[in-house]
Amino acid sequence: MNDPTRAPQRVQVAIIGAGPGGSVAATTLAEAGHDVLLIEAGPHLPVDSAPHFRRDEMMQKYCNGGITPSFALSTSMAYLEGCCVGGGSEINRGLYQRTPDTVVETWRRDFHVDGITCETMVPHFEACEAVARVSPLRAPAPPSSLRLQEGANRLGWRCAEVPRLVTYDDKPSGKKQSMSATFLPRFLAAGGGLMPDTRVHRLRRIGGRWSISGTRRGRTLDIEADTIFVAGGAIRTPALLKRSGIRRHVGGSLRFHPMVKVVAQFPEEINLPGMPDPVHSVKEFEPRFSMGCSISAPPLLALTMAEHPDHMTEVDRHWRHMALYYVQSTGGIGSVHNVPGFRDPLVRVQFSRSDMAELAEGLKRLCECLFAAGAVTIYPGISGGVVLRTTGGVRGLPDTLRGNRATLSALHLFATCPMGERGDRCAVDSFGKVHGVDDLYLADASLLPSPTVVNPQGSVMAIAHRNALHFLERAAHGAAKPRSSDGRTLIARSNL
Numbered sequence: 281m282n283d284p285t286r287a288p289q290r291v292q293v294a295i296i297g298a299g300p301g302g303s304v305a306a307t308t309l310a311e312a313g314h315d316v317l318l319i320e321a322g323p324h325l326p327v328d329s330a331p332h333f334r335r336d337e338m339m340q341k342y343c344n345g346g347i348t349p350s351f352a353l354s355t356s357m358a359y360l361e362g363c364c365v366g367g368g369s370e371i372n373r374g375l376y377q378r379t380p381d382t383v384v385e386t387w388r389r390d391f392h393v394d395g396i397t398c399e400t401m402v403p404h405f406e407a408c409e410a411v412a413r414v415s416p417l418r419a420p421a422p423p424s425s426l427r428l429q430e431g432a433n434r435l436g437w438r439c440a441e442v443p444r445l446v447t448y449d450d451k452p453s454g455k456k457q458s459m460s461a462t463f464l465p466r467f468l469a470a471g472g473g474l475m476p477d478t479r480v481h482r483l484r485r486i487g488g489r490w491s492i493s494g495t496r497r498g499r500t501l502d503i504e505a506d507t508i509f510v511a512g513g514a515i516r517t518p519a520l521l522k523r524s525g526i527r528r529h530v531g532g533s534l535r536f537h538p539m540v541k542v543v544a545q546f547p548e549e550i551n552l553p554g555m556p557d558p559v560h561s562v563k564e565f566e567p568r569f570s571m572g573c574s575i576s577a578p579p580l581l582a583l584t585m586a587e588h589p590d591h592m593t594e595v596d597r598h599w600r601h602m603a604l605y606y607v608q609s610t611g612g613i614g615s616v617h618n619v620p621g622f623r624d625p626l627v628r629v630q631f632s633r634s635d636m637a638e639l640a641e642g643l644k645r646l647c648e649c650l651f652a653a654g655a656v657t658i659y660p661g662i663s664g665g666v667v668l669r670t671t672g673g674v675r676g677l678p679d680t681l682r683g684n685r686a687t688l689s690a691l692h693l694f695a696t697c698p699m700g701e702r703g704d705r706c707a708v709d710s711f712g713k714v715h716g717v718d719d720l721y722l723a724d725a726s727l728l729p730s731p732t733v734v735n736p737q738g739s740v741m742a743i744a745h746r747n748a749l750h751f752l753e754r755a756a757h758g759a760a761k762p763r764s765s766d767g768r769t770l771i772a773r774s775n776l
């Protein structure tokens with residue numbers, strides 16, 4: 281294998297970040313015959329290199345080994361990001377939903393995204409689903425998930441199984457359809473170059489080309505590219521753009537799905553090792569908030585029980601009777617800032633009174649649902665150590681979670697560089713090209729203009745596919761035609 285750090289490299293297209301957005305864009309361009317180098321800060325590991333949602337996986341594949349805190353004057357929020365080839369798709373549960381029609385309509389109406397409608401998005405969802413396949417469970421859902429469904433049914437609320445990016449053809453337990461198992465093998469087969477363990481620090485425009493500087497396994501590295509797609513995710517893409525002097529509408533409009541969790545205890549065992557991941561989602565209150573069941577391994581239960589130190593031993597004794605549930609909304613805004621001398625950006629978040637009232641209402645509804653499902657004790661993840669033992673106790677929960685009342689976290693991050701034609705709020709055009717900057721595109725969750733309400737990976741992939749096809753059309757008509765890289769491309773195909 282060539283050592284990609286030894287020689288100067290020139291490529292037609294460099295894509296920075298190998299998450300769902302970067303992987304779909306890279307595969308689409310490479311299969312169309314473009315010379316593409318995909319650069320990823322994290323390692324290239326098989327999807328099953330560590331048990332899912334366990335410490336080893338967090339150390340291998342998450343940014344900062346797991347949770348990163350944000351900063352706030354009042355309520356703060358922790359967030360999680362993948363850092364490996366495949367990005368978030370390697371570590372997430374693969375719950376898959378297409379972008380709801382109402383969200384697509386918001387993007388068209390409020391951000392003036394050209395040519396986007398529910399109908400025009402369908403072929404892009406279908407194209408991505410043909411590669412990364414989506415299936416409902418073939419076996420019964422785990423008891424923790426079924427409890428949520430039972431509670432919702434008793435209250436007459438809409439609840440549905442969310443299908444997953446998992447296939448059940450070869451293994452009854454399923455095979456995860458992460459990027460490393462689906463798009464990336466196709467990318468490599470099409471001649472794409474993959475450079476893991478390589479962090480890009482800065483982009484510079486020199487003589488009508490892009491110069492990319494970074495480090496690979498401790499050594500500095502420079503790559504030249506005709507065109508760059510940045511796909512580092514909603515936090516790291518704006519940080520890289522700002523470090524590179526590109527600041528217009530970049531980083532100031534972070535959105536997310538803030539989440540509050542509870543631990544619910546049932547009389548019977550509901551948390552059984554070896555069961556499939558939970559899949560049910562209560563949809564009755566969307567788009568205001570939705571509810572679901574999380575992976576409930578004992579260390580994750582203990583994390584939420586941190587608000588209940590007096591009851592921590594309950595987890596050791598009763599974890600098989602306990603499961604984690606969450607309510608998540610779309611409230612709150614944030615911003616991404618670089619701090620001189622620090623590698624990671626600083627994220628600030630803020631929530632309005634109504635954002636927190638909405639989450640508080642969601643929390644009450646979630647507890648109602650779990651009591652309707654037969655829960656005997658609920659430990660909400662809010663300060664004050666309130667423990668609920670009856671439905672009546674739900675009324676005693678606060679009407680707002682303002683201040684430091686809630687322990688919030690987020691897995692779904694968006695909108696730091698919104699796409700669209702609105703000059704007063706959009707960083708990139710309707711197809712991902714950075715406004716006013718030549719040959720620079722984005723291809724990740726940063727350009728989704730607003731929260732997707734549902735699980736976002738399907739939206740990230742479909743929009744990346746749509747925009748990559750548009751880039752190819754532009755290139756075919758000469759508007760963004762990548763120039764020849766004059767035969768000096770030196771790219772090593774990565775091996776596992």
Ligand SMILES: Cc1cc2nc3c(=O)[nH]c(=O)nc-3n(C[C@H](O)[C@H](O)[C@H](O)COP(=O)(O)OP(=O)(O)OC[C@H]3O[C@@H](n4cnc5c(N)ncnc54)[C@H](O)[C@@H]3O)c2cc1C
Nearest residue numbers: 297299301321367368372375480512513724725735736737
């Ligand atoms: C624990 C968890 C569970 C989730 N569950 C679900 C779910 O079930 N369903 C769902 O739809 N969504 C889920 N999500 C969200 C989903 O994974 C993300 O929306 C999706 O991965 C975003 O894709 P992306 O391409 O924008 O960025 P990412 O997946 O974040 O990928 C960005 C990649 O870019 C790399 N990178 C960043 N900066 C640089 C740089 N400077 N140089 C080189 N590389 C760089 C990063 O290392 C990373 O690998 C979950 C997320 C997490 C963290």
